[in-house]
Amino acid sequence: MSETIIEVNNLKKQFKNSLAVNNLNFKITKGTIIGLLGPNGCGKTTTIGMMLGLIKPTSGAVFINGQNIENEKNRTNILEKMNFISPYIELPKKLTVEENLKVYGRMYGINNLKEKIFNLMKELNLLDFKKRKTGELSSGQKNRVSLAKALINDPEILLLDEPTASLDPDVGDYVRTYIENFASRKGKTILLASHNMSEVERLCHEVMMMKNGKIIDKGTSSSLVSKHGRKNLEEVFLKIVRE
Amino acid sequence: MKFNRMYALSLRHLYLIKGSFPRILDLIYWPTIQIVLWGFISQFFTMHSDYYNNTIGVILSCAILYDFLFRSSISFNMLFLEEIWSRNFTNLFIAPLKVSEIITALTTTALLRTLVGIIPAILLMSPFFGVSLLQMGPPLFLLFLSLYLFGTTLGLLVTSGLLRFGPAFENTAWSSLFLLAPLGCVYYPLSILPEWLQIIAKVLPLVYIFEEARSILINNVVNYSNITSALILNLVYFISAIIIFYIAFAGARKKGTLINVGE
Structure with a gap:
């Protein structure tokens, strides 16, 4: 049922x-x-x-x-x-992609956070940008980072x-x-x-x-x-x- | 309350500070300028005024105490404004964060941010002007505690306004302390104020804190009744500010501003 x-x-x-x-x-x-x-x-x-x-x-x-x-x-x-994505909200631009995911991973109390972040970045083709500041990325790349953040807690x-x-x-x-x-x-x-x-x-x-x-x-x-x-x-x- | 969630919110701001040399410089720059400016003014007064004879440290110490208060309050406001400016505000409120966790995280992070700025200034006081705040002894800790509580209280009230009314309230964030400074009797005794203003000033913990600082520095007398009055008033205001923050949060949910706060 x-x-x-x-x-x-x-x-x-x-x-x-x-x-x-x-x-x-x-x-x-x-x-x-x-x-x-x-x-x-x-x-x-x-x-x-x-x-x-x-x-x-x-x-x-x-x-x-x-x-x-x-x-x-x-x-x-x-x-x-739960999690949420909207084009009207963003992640802190001055933090790197990895830092943003670490912050939200901790906020959601994720276990094995390092592994989780690595897997998400790999799936969403973000590994090359992990040390880049989020504000420096293109809108497509930012969108993928937001998606990674929204999936960090496996909602x-x-x-x-x-x-x-x-x-x-x-x-x-x-x-x-x-x-x-x-x-x-x-x-x-x-x-x-x-x-x-x-x-x-x-x-x-x-x-x-x-x-x-x-x-x-x-x-x-x-x-x-x-x-x-x-x-x-x-x-x-x-x-x-x-x- | 869960530590990991509060730590995450603090970490977000620590990353921000760590990753930007101009931000670190900005934190240290203003308190240091204050010390240098008031240090020279104090020296001038010491040389040309009987009242300030042998009391070079009074104005300088009060300036650093006031700056600590100013930085505590502004730091709290800044942490909140950073979320609005970066359009990250909604992300925080859809995360499993409790309001109490947000308040605790911002309060502790604001202290760290304040200390980054104020410690270098305090360290400069002694070699440059021969003044050490530590000469005030253990009561200094209680004065700092009182100032920190009052700074956080003001921060909570301003952020409540930001929550309720949005970024339009930002100007108040910058001006709140300037309004209270004249009544706080930072650089002059309470008796200077007209009687009717003294009545209003006595409702503020600042008067007791700075009267006490002068009492210790000028007369070498610790008046614990001033310290107690300041702490009691601070606790009352701090608890009231927390209640107001909760009310503002409820108001923001009712008004729908949590989902579209931005510049």
Whole structure:
């Protein structure tokens, strides 16, 4: 039987004058890759923020492995098994790649850290840059370092907010392939917020479409395409956004 | 609280300092300049004023004590601002760090950062101006402890503002101590202030610390009631600042600023 790893119940977030997330409900099964699609400002990042305990919901709850993230005691236990990448957050630029990974490895209490860092750097082709300052790297290299940091704790749940934004097609494809292999090899759960429809079609088992803080449709990419009578997911996205 | 998590946060800042000679220089430069400047001013006063006769160390010692306070507070603020400037802020709050661990790590790292700057300045005092802070004896440790607590308290209050209001609060980080310095009676006795200001000044631990420093240096008298008053006030303010930090953290989560703090 499929095991629910993330459960979002009646989640709502009201900022001063706007309702960012409006009564959201969904469950994510362990070992799946779920896409979260929607136009800018539809509430994707706020939803991810609440799943990470960074934003306090106005009402409702997020349960990770059956534990409410809002409970301070649960929060640290949950975060030990999660990680997050976003193009809007960076690692300290003045620290070397190796130093950054050492810092976060210790923060997550990783055993055999030296070996773990070596393996990650080898897998992500970072060994040549390990003594370089992170700020001196190209955006593609920085992206791989952020990915290494996000995988340092071998997370059960990985939240990816536009992981390939601003990357050239080659590096973007490299990252997508790596995520695909990582998820299939280790049975990890991934929530992917993206504006890249081909990326979502390629990686995700299921897609949730958000608009105005609500999930307005969900299903596999192919089921959404046929349900809306369109050629591909991008056309489905445009139809839903413009309706 | 877990040691490895606090150590990791400290390590991040130690790597930053270790990897940058200009940063180390910057830490040492200002306290040293302070000592040289106040050293010459003290010498001038000693030669031309009866009040300061035989008390060359008073102004210089108070200057270094005040600089220790200033560095403690600024160091705490800087550690926090570095996370905002480098856009690493969110990474910390999605790591399994407790707020208590963040406070402890920043407090201890700020002390290390302060000592890197202040120790060379203290060592320069004796050969250049014939003044040693150690002549104050064991109470010196209690005065430093009080100043460190107050500096950390100010750091906590400013970072609470940064958490709650974002980088726009940065200017307050730099100006907070300048506002309190006149009331702290660092270089002059409390009696210089108008009576109504004396009432406000007595609410600050600084007055007791610097009155005590002068009492030891000028009269060779240790007044433990001043030291006790300073420590009690400091503990009250320190605990209040921790509570305010927790409230600011809760406010930042409510407002959603933890996920998009940046320049």
